[in-house]
Amino acid sequence: MDRKKNLSIFLLIAVFIISICGLVYELVAGALASYLLGDSVKQFSFIIGTYLFSMGVGSYLAKFIQKNLFDKFIEIELLIGMIGGLSSVLLFLLFQQVEHFQFILYFVVFLTGCLCGMEIPLLMNILKDRVQFKDLVSNVFAFDYIGALIASVLFPILLIPKLGVMGTSLFFGMINILVGVFLAFYLSDFLKRSTFIKIKAIVCFLVLTVVFIYSDKLLNYSENQLYGNNIIYKHTTPYQRIVLTTTGDDYQLFLNNNLQFNTKDEYRYHESLVHPAMSIAKNPKHILVLGGGDGLAAREILKYPSVEKITLVDLDEGMTKLFQTNEILRKHNSNSLNNPKLSIINMDAFIWLQEHHDLYDVIIVDFPDPSNYSLGKLYSTAFYKRLKSIMNQDCIIAVQTTSPYYAPKSYWCIYETIASIFPNPQAYHAYVPSFGEWGYCLFSPNSNIDFNQVNFKVAGLKFYDYNFSKMMDFADDMKKREVEINRLDNQILVRYFDEEWGKI
């Protein structure tokens, strides 16, 4: 075959590949728009319309290109590869940042469409002197439409499942540019600035390859934006996703996207949880902490010199390890988890209770809120009954019991559940700015203990002033509600909780 004939075949193959790529960019834009903005029918419809229209614009503009057709053709090829290939990355990263996301989206679609639209007239212009007109038109369009069919079939079946949206557009950008690279070398003789175009083509290819390789990192980067702060640590344990962020001098810890504490005001929460119980207890030596793998409750407990032994039972080893080893977090919990008085047991608290029978003077219960049936078990009568079996006669127990303001039924349900097993539990609450009004419950198996009698005070607290009675008063919007008792066989608390927090 002579070179002339080969040329037109190669160019037709180029048309074929280009049309696949063009349609893929269009589909990527459509998929992205429906992922990010919702309403896929509307998004796809608008994208296809814009794309076809801009192809028309491109075709029209093509007539103004009259010189150096080969140079221009390859350059357009490279430009499409770059814009189309990077389109999803660009849109994905900009989505968080910019106000007028839709404008950028349609602008990118317009640009890609426009450039794609220029290709075919340009190619026909190149080939018009080499091929008969009737062959030219039918061949070009036949290859163009076959390419379109293949792209639209492959896209949902193979490309999106295997490569994802970002990978697909980058991958096709690379193919697109590869065609450009090939043509740049193959058509070297026809090009005016052949070396320049070759270099350009190779550079473009390298850029896309690098982005393709690092696309995972890019995804991670955009995830960072989610928390609105700088993520300084991220870790997924078998039980939860731990994310530590920072703003200014403060740190925030998120567990499964729920704010666990903010260093700005967590002392309010932990002082209220720990100090009433510790100060009322007489000479507390053996302390049990259930949950509280952040070591912050332990930090408060260690302020009492009478303490000889702290047992901390937390399900998640990833959590306790993190708070034992991370510099920032260790500084914050005063290295409490590495204190020789403290021993950590990474076990399910309920299961641990089944198997252990040591007795404790103070028990601090700091579980996550009862947001599902699994956690709901830890607030059931069965749980408190088992807890009773490891209490010293004068044991004082403090439990975090969700917000009496946001979830009054849940709050009082926990209170009533405790009251069904223990005499005279005391409900109390404190204000923690990051969370709002927060509630606790204090109780003891000994009905004679006076919760207003303080036995020991620690100096230097920032919030709790040992005036316990001040925290016992509940305003009307947090007053006691008519509620059922939470049992394993009704799990009514989870229903209350879902109903109340679901509204917010």
Place this chain on the structure above:
Amino acid sequence: MKNGEKSNWSRRNFLKSTFILGISSQFLHSCKQQANRIFLKLTGTKHVLGHRLRFPDFPIPAQEFHMPTMILGGGIAGLSAAYQFNETGFEHFILVEMENSVGGNSRSGQNKYSKFPLGAHYLPIPNASNKEIYNFLEKSKIVTGWTADQKPIFDEEQLTFSPQSRLFIKNYWQEGTIPEYSLTEEEKADFIRFFEQMKIFSKSRGNDGKYIFDIPTMFASKEHDFYSLDKITMEKWMQSQGYQSVDLFEYVNYCCRDDFGTGIKHTSAFAGIHYFSSRKHDYYPDDDHVLTWQEGNSRLVQHLKTYVEGKIKTNLLAYKIEIEQDKVKVYLYDSKNDKSIIYIVDKLIISSPQFVNQYLLPQRKTMTKVCQYAPWITATIVLKKFPPTVGAPLSWDNVIHAGKGLGYIYDQHQGLGQFQNPFVLTYYHSMDGPDLRVERQQLYDYSDKEWRDFIIEDLSTAHFEIEKEIESIEIFRLGHGMISPVVGYLSSNERKELEKPIDKKIFFAHSDLSGISIFEESFYRGIMAAKEVIDSI
């Protein structure tokens, strides 16, 4: 201080995170598909050993032993007889079991994640009249005390935890197993009328003043004119009452299959109604709780076993029984040591099912013909995670409306710990058809792969692409899973004949004599047989 502040979670954020998840899970997806190899295991009751009874060629007995009383069969009935002996201080007996462990249909298994049942797995709150059961439950610390108004207090940890059950209907998981989701007003009216009618049946008493529908059936009225209900199928009866709702028929069909093996096309109307009206809910009327354990009713077996310590002999298959003057001669094949022995006893309680007894006492063959047993499978499935679904969360009992099987139990549900991967499920399926022998053949003809495909196809209705998440499936086959109260069985003369002791020497105790395969029936068959033995001494 946990869910205190909702992080600033805009729609944009949300979409974006699902997008990220979407992309990453797609990648994982394709890798997993390749690695997915489900571990399969096919086991069951010792049907091959049992089948040797048909063509007995056992070794000639080498030894003879003497014992005042023997209980033959270590299912709930046999163990309950032993429990009753213990209650009355009677000690001169042994209990013989063909399998290597007692428990019958209430046995269990265990893998590294959970215990699981291999058959019966719960006990509904018994009727107040079942004093003997309450006595047993109290001894076993399942009932922990009584309230001031004389209601039993059940141990919270042994009642089903919430959420108890859910039903997959019209592509949605609703709470509870009675269809409610997207029913029309007419359908709802059918359900209401049906339950009203069942309530009336529940209160109906015969001429002797006893309930017509009661548990155990032996205490129910014998003087009533409801026997005609045993002559038609549940389906025919429901049609005759003008019920229309397809969902109601499906629901009742499910209930019948769940308790009897057979559905409404074969179960008698009397038995079908019995299902809904024999439980009186005397103590807690609005409560549908049941007692259950991770290992199912194997827990009850463990309690019963404590009263028979040292008296159980396993791997012994009885193959012949002869009455000789005032003694009964029991020929036993010791499958472990491949030898035969003879026990000469004064009294014998046969607590094996009638399909076995027909080989031991050939003269009963004509009568035992009427007993029909539904084949069952239970399959223990280890699941890495659940594909996402819409509606109620994973519950203890999970039923697929109009499914092929009977749904599945989440075995770790009764654990005190946090729910965790991997999940262990027990899938139930009863094989229903006009001829249960054909179904039984099918049970054994199916290969492990065919059963796997059957189970996966059924579960996939509710859990799209669940196959990819399954680690292993352990299929347990029960050829004679349970007695099925098909049309005519409960009122048959044969059944009444089968109940009768022979010559004050041989007594029968098995739930198939009641026609209803539940713990309470077995329990009472056992203790009543033991009482008769003691009375006859």
